[in-house]
Amino acid sequence: MTAIPEHAGGPPGACDVAIVGGGPAGLGAALRLKDLGIEAIVLDREAEAGGIPRHCGHYPFGMREFHRILKGPDYARRLVQAAKQAGVAIFTQTSVVALDPGPCLAVTTPDGRAEIRAKRVLLSTGVRERSRAGRLVGGQRPWGVLSTGALQSMVYLKGRRPFERPVIVGSELVSFSAILTCRHAGIRPVAMVEANDRVTAWWFAAGLPRLTGVPLHLNSRVLRVVGDQRVEAVELQDGAGASRLIEADGVIFSGQFLPEATLPRAAGLTIDPGSGGPAVDQYGRCSDPAVFAAGNLLRPVETAGWSWQEGVFAADRIAASLAGQLSERQGAIEMRVHGDAAIKFVLPQRLALPVLPGAMRNLQLRAKRPFHGTLSVRQNGRTLWSGRQSGRPERRILLPLAPIAEKAVPGTIEIDLQEEF
Amino acid sequence: MPSAPPESEEYFDVAVIGAGVVGCAIARRFTLEGARVIVIEKAVDILDGASKGNSGILHTGFDAPVGSLEQRCIAAGYREYLDIKDRLGLSVLKTGALVLAWTEEEEARLEALMEQARANGVDDVERLGVTEIRAWEPGLSDRLRGGFSVPREYIIDPWTAPHSYLLQALENGARLLRRAEVLDGGFDGSAWRLETSRGAVRASTVINAAGLYGDHVDQRLLKASSYAIRPRKGQFVVFDKAASVLLSSILLPVPTATTKGIVVCKTSYGNVLVGPTAEEQESRDAAAVDHETLAALQRRGIEILPGLADFEVTATYAGLRPATADKDYQIKDHPAQRYISVGGIRSTGLSAALGIAHHVFDLYGQFGGRHQPPETPHWPKVSPIAEYQNRGWTEPGNAGVVCHCELVTRREIEEALNGPLAAGSLPGLKRRTRATMGRCQGFYCLGELAEITEGRFERPLATAYDSNS
Ligand SMILES: Cc1cc2nc3c(=O)[nH]c(=O)nc-3n(C[C@H](O)[C@H](O)[C@H](O)COP(=O)(O)OP(=O)(O)OC[C@H]3O[C@@H](n4cnc5c(N)ncnc54)[C@H](O)[C@@H]3O)c2cc1C
Ligand SMILES: Cc1cc2nc3c(=O)[nH]c(=O)nc-3n(C[C@H](O)[C@H](O)[C@H](O)COP(=O)(O)OP(=O)(O)OC[C@H]3O[C@@H](n4cnc5c(N)ncnc54)[C@H](O)[C@@H]3O)c2cc1C
Numbered sequence: 001m002t003a004i005p006e007h008a009g010g011p012p013g014a015c016d017v018a019i020v021g022g023g024p025a026g027l028g029a030a031l032r033l034k035d036l037g038i039e040a041i042v043l044d045r046e047a048e049a050g051g052i053p054r055h056c057g058h059y060p061f062g063m064r065e066f067h068r069i070l071k072g073p074d075y076a077r078r079l080v081q082a083a084k085q086a087g088v089a090i091f092t093q094t095s096v097v098a099l100d101p102g103p104c105l106a107v108t109t110p111d112g113r114a115e116i117r118a119k120r121v122l123l124s125t126g127v128r129e130r131s132r133a134g135r136l137v138g139g140q141r142p143w144g145v146l147s148t149g150a151l152q153s154m155v156y157l158k159g160r161r162p163f164e165r166p167v168i169v170g171s172e173l174v175s176f177s178a179i180l181t182c183r184h185a186g187i188r189p190v191a192m193v194e195a196n197d198r199v200t201a202w203w204f205a206a207g208l209p210r211l212t213g214v215p216l217h218l219n220s221r222v223l224r225v226v227g228d229q230r231v232e233a234v235e236l237q238d239g240a241g242a243s244r245l246i247e248a249d250g251v252i253f254s255g256q257f258l259p260e261a262t263l264p265r266a267a268g269l270t271i272d273p274g275s276g277g278p279a280v281d282q283y284g285r286c287s288d289p290a291v292f293a294a295g296n297l298l299r300p301v302e303t304a305g306w307s308w309q310e311g312v313f314a315a316d317r318i319a320a321s322l323a324g325q326l327s328e329r330q331g332a333i334e335m336r337v338h339g340d341a342a343i344k345f346v347l348p349q350r351l352a353l354p355v356l357p358g359a360m361r362n363l364q365l366r367a368k369r370p371f372h373g374t375l376s377v378r379q380n381g382r383t384l385w386s387g388r389q390s391g392r393p394e395r396r397i398l399l400p401l402a403p404i405a406e407k408a409v410p411g412t413i414e415i416d417l418q419e420e421f
Numbered sequence: 422m423p424s425a426p427p428e429s430e431e432y433f434d435v436a437v438i439g440a441g442v443v444g445c446a447i448a449r450r451f452t453l454e455g456a457r458v459i460v461i462e463k464a465v466d467i468l469d470g471a472s473k474g475n476s477g478i479l480h481t482g483f484d485a486p487v488g489s490l491e492q493r494c495i496a497a498g499y500r501e502y503l504d505i506k507d508r509l510g511l512s513v514l515k516t517g518a519l520v521l522a523w524t525e526e527e528e529a530r531l532e533a534l535m536e537q538a539r540a541n542g543v544d545d546v547e548r549l550g551v552t553e554i555r556a557w558e559p560g561l562s563d564r565l566r567g568g569f570s571v572p573r574e575y576i577i578d579p580w581t582a583p584h585s586y587l588l589q590a591l592e593n594g595a596r597l598l599r600r601a602e603v604l605d606g607g608f609d610g611s612a613w614r615l616e617t618s619r620g621a622v623r624a625s626t627v628i629n630a631a632g633l634y635g636d637h638v639d640q641r642l643l644k645a646s647s648y649a650i651r652p653r654k655g656q657f658v659v660f661d662k663a664a665s666v667l668l669s670s671i672l673l674p675v676p677t678a679t680t681k682g683i684v685v686c687k688t689s690y691g692n693v694l695v696g697p698t699a700e701e702q703e704s705r706d707a708a709a710v711d712h713e714t715l716a717a718l719q720r721r722g723i724e725i726l727p728g729l730a731d732f733e734v735t736a737t738y739a740g741l742r743p744a745t746a747d748k749d750y751q752i753k754d755h756p757a758q759r760y761i762s763v764g765g766i767r768s769t770g771l772s773a774a775l776g777i778a779h780h781v782f783d784l785y786g787q788f789g790g791r792h793q794p795p796e797t798p799h800w801p802k803v804s805p806i807a808e809y810q811n812r813g814w815t816e817p818g819n820a821g822v823v824c825h826c827e828l829v830t831r832r833e834i835e836e837a838l839n840g841p842l843a844a845g846s847l848p849g850l851k852r853r854t855r856a857t858m859g860r861c862q863g864f865y866c867l868g869e870l871a872e873i874t875e876g877r878f879e880r881p882l883a884t885a886y887d888s889n890s
Pocket of ligand 2 (some may be wrong): 438439440441442443461462464467468469470471472473474475476477478479480590601602603604628631632633634635638653654655656677698739740741742743766767768769770771772773
C-alpha cells in the first residue's frame with residue numbers, strides 16, 4: 001500500500017488550526033471546526049489517517065459517532081470520509097517533528113522539511129503500549145516480542161503473522177483485543193499473564209466464555225524471555241517466588257499505555273508525570289495556551305468514542321479561544337493529588353478562572369491500585385466536594401466539575417482519599 | 422543477500438576472521454595498503470559479537486595502563502578516527518567527560534588518576550570542585566564530592582564506524598563472506614587453506630579477529646592459544662531521548678581494577694544511557710539482561726541524575742567483552758605461520774580499532790609481503806544515523822518516514838537492504854538505520870517493516886496466513 005499524499009503540494013505554510021494526529025480525536029475536532037466555519041488542517045504521519053482503530057479489526061466502534069456498531073477499520077474509514085466530505089484537508093505522511101513557539105510546527109514529508117504556522121494547535125497523537133524494555137523484562141533479544149499495536153498492524157493491515165503460540169502479557173481491554181487479533185490470524189495464544197490477583201478488564205472478561213480458552217496466570221510476572229534467535233519460552237514468577245517456563249514462540253506485551261507526548265515534552269510544555277500527557281486546564285489548553293490537547297494523548301486510556309468526543313469539545317473550545325473568550329482573568333488553580341495516593345492522576349491538572357460554560361464537565365481520575373473510600377476535593381481546609389468511591393486500575397472515575405469550580409478560588413485544590421479497608 | 426562464496430581458485434593475501442569492529446578496521450587498513458583481503462564472518466551479518474552492544478565512547482585512553490599496547494592503540498585509533506570522520510561521514514559528539522567521585526575513597530583516588538592520564542598523554546585533564554561541576558552539570562545529584570574533566574572524551578556512533586570501515590574495504594576490492602564459520606585450517610609453509618562452513622578459502626596470511634571466539638579460532642588453526650577468553654557482560658538501560666536535556670558530558674565513575682564502572686552519557690542517537698555492569702559469565706553468545714540488574718541500573722542512573730526519575734526506560738541491552746585474565750590486549754604474531762591473533766580487545770575496541778589495524782599491519786610487515794596501495798582509493802560515505810547529523814528525513818525524496826520515533830525513512834531502509842553490506846537481519850537493519858530502536862520499540866512500524874523486509878532476511882519477520890484456515 002503506497003500512499004498517495006491526499007493533498008498534492010504538501011501542507012500550507014500557515015493556517016488557523018493545525019491538528020497533529022488524525023485519529024478519532026483529531027478527526028472529530030477537524031470536522032467540528034469545519035462546521036463552525038474555521039479552517040483546520042489535519043497532519044498525520046501514517047499513510048492513512050484514522051489512528052489506532054485502522055488496525056483494530058474487531059467490534060465495537062462507532063456508537064457515539066455513527067450510532068451503530070462497527071469494526072475498527074470501517075469506523076476509521078468513516079471518520080476520514082466524513083472529514084474529507086466536509087472539505088477538511090488531511091495531510092498524511094506528514095510527521096510533526098517539533099512544536100516550536102508561535103506556535104509553529106516543524107514537519108517532514110516525503111519531500112523533506114517544512115514549517116507550518118498556526119493560530120492554534122491541537123495535539124491528538126494518542127497512546128502507545130509500554131514495551132518490554134520499559135518493563136525491564138530480562139532475557140536475550142529474540143525475534144517475536146511485540147506490542148498489541150504492532151501485532152494488529154501486521155495482522156489487519158499486512159495480512160501477516162509473526163508467531164503462532166504467543167504468551168499475552170497483561171489483562172487490560174487491549175489484551176483481549178490481542179486475543180481477538182490472534183484468533184483472526186489463526187494464532188493460538190498459550191497463556192495470558194497478569195501480575196495482579198484479578199483480571200484488569202474483569203468487567204469485560206466476565207462476559208467472555210472462559211477467556212476464549214486461553215489459560216490465565218494471575219499473580220504472575222514475566223521474568224525473562226527465553227530464546228536466542230526466536231522466542232522459545234517465557235519464564236514466569238508467581239506470587240510465592242516460584243518460577244516456571246511456558247513454551248511459546250512469541251510474547252505480546254499489551255497495555256500499560258503511555259501517551260505519545262514527545263512533542264509537548266520536547267517543546268517544554270508542562271507534562272503531568274501521573275498521566276504522562278501534557279497538563280491541561282478545563283478547556284484542554286496546555287501550558288502554552290495556543291496549544292490544545294485531546295484524545296488519549298491526555299491520559300491512558302479511553303475508548304475511541306470518548307477520544308472522538310474530546311476532539312469535538314476541543315474544537316468548540318478552540319473556536320472560543322480564537323474568538324478571545326477563554327482568557328484567564330481571575331487566576332488559576334492547580335489540582336494536586338494528595339498523600340500516598342491510590343490516585344494516579346487527575347485531569348484537568350489546572351483550572352483557569354472563571355470556569356465558563358463549554359469547559360470539561362468532569363474531573364477524570366485513575367487508580368493505581370484497587371481502593372474503596374471517600375474521595376474529597378478540598379481547598380484551604382474547605383471541602384468543595386466529597387463522595388464515596390471505589391476504583392480499580394484502568395477504570396474511569398469521574399467527579400463533577402461544576403460544583404467544585406463554583407466554590408473554588410485561585411490557589412491549590414487537593415484531592416484526598418480516605419481509604420476504608 | 423549474503424555474498425556468494427569465493428571462487429575456489431581465488432587466492433587472497435589476507436583472510437580476516439571476524440567482522441567485529443576490529444576485523445572491519447583491519448580489513449580497511451590492509452585493503453588501503455594494497456592487500457587482497459577476504460573477511461570471513463560466521464553470522465548472517467557483521468557486528469554480531471562483542472561489537473553489537475557497547476557504550477559508544479571514543480576514549481582518549483586516559484585511564485589505560487601506562488605504557489600498554491592498549492593505550493598506544495587507543496591513542497592512534499582516536500587520532501585516526503578524528504582524521505577520517507569527515508571523509509567517511511562519521512559522527513562525533515564532542516561532549517567531554519567528567520570523572521566523578523561520590524565517596525571519600527573515590528575522591529582520594531582522583532589525583533592518581535589524573536597523573537595516569539597525563540602519563541598517557543592526556544594532559545588537558547583538570548581537577549574540578551563540586552560547585553564548578555554542578556554549574557556545568559546542574560542535573561547532578563548533590564551527593565557529589567568532586568572530580569576532574571577529560572575534555573576530549575567523545576561520543577561516537579558504534580555502528581556506522583565499523584560499517585564504514587568495512588564498506589571502504591569492500592569498495593576498494595576486499596571481499597566479505599558471511600554465514601561462514603572458520604572450522605579448521607592448515608598452513609603448508611607458504612599459504613593457508615581455511616575450511617569454512619561455506620567452503621575453503623585460500624590466503625597467504627590469516628588474521629584472527631574473532632573477538633569472543635579468538636582463543637577457539639587459535640585452537641582450531643594453531644592447535645593452541647596464548648590466551649583464554651573470559652566473557653564479561655555489560656548490561657545497559659537507555660532512557661527516553663527527552664532525558665538528554667539532563668546532562669551534557671559523559672559522566673564517568675572512578676574506575677576500579679576490573680571495570681570502568683557505570684557510566685551515564687548521551688548516545689549518538691540522542692538518548693541517555695546508563696551502564697555497563699561487569700559480570701563474568703561462561704556463555705560467549707548469550708548477552709541476556711535480567712530484571713534485577715536493569716532495575717538497579719535504573720536506580721543508579723537516578724542517584725546520579727535525579728531528574729531521570731521522570732523519564733521512561735525505552736530500551737535495554739547487554740554486550741559481552743572479550744576479556745582475558747590479562748589486562749592488556751592479546752595481539753600475538755606468528756611469523757613462521759603467517760598468522761596474527763588479535764585477541765582480548767575487551768572494553769576499548771571501538772576507540773582503538775583503527776590503531777589496532779595499524780599495529781597489526783606493522784606486525785605483518787615483518788612477514789615480508791609487499792603490496793601496491795591503490796592510487797586513488799574510494800571513500801564511500803555511509804548514511805548518517807546519528808541524531809546530530811543531517812539525516813534522511815530532512816531531505817526531499819526520502820519516500821516517507823517508516824520508523825516514527827527514530828525518523829527512519831523508507832529510502833534509508835531500502836538502502837540498508839541493498840548493496841555490498843546489505844542488512845541480513847532485523848538487528849542488522851537496526852544497526853544501519855536505527856529502525857525500531859526508539860521509544861515505541863516497534864509499536865508503530867513493525868507491521869510496515871515486516872512488509873518492506875519480506876524476502877530479504879533469512880528469517881522473515883512474519884509470514885502470510887490464510888484467514889479462512
Ligand atoms: C493496540 C491498541 C488497541 C486499542 N484497541 C481499542 C479498542 O478495541 N477499542 C477502543 O475503543 N479503543 C482502543 N484503543 C484505544 C485507542 O487509543 C482509541 O481507540 C483511539 O484510537 C484514541 O484516539 P486518538 O485520536 O486519541 O489517538 P490515535 O487513534 O492513536 O491517533 C493518533 C494519530 O496521531 C498520529 N500521530 C502521532 N504522532 C504524530 C506526529 N508527531 N505527527 C503526525 N501524526 C502523528 C498517529 O499516526 C495517529 O494516526 C486501543 C489502543 C491501542 C494502542
Ligand atoms: C558493555 C561494553 C561496553 C563497551 N564500551 C566501549 C566504549 O564505550 N568504547 C570502546 O571503545 N569500546 C567499548 N567496548 C569494547 C568494544 O565493544 C570491543 O572491544 C569490541 O567490540 C571488540 O571487537 P572485536 O572485533 O574484537 O570482537 P567481536 O565484535 O566479537 O567480533 C568478532 C567477530 O568474529 C566472528 N567470529 C567468531 N568466531 C568465528 C569463526 N570461527 N569464524 C568466522 N567468524 C567468527 C563473530 O561472529 C564476530 O562477529 C565495550 C564493550 C562492551 C561489551
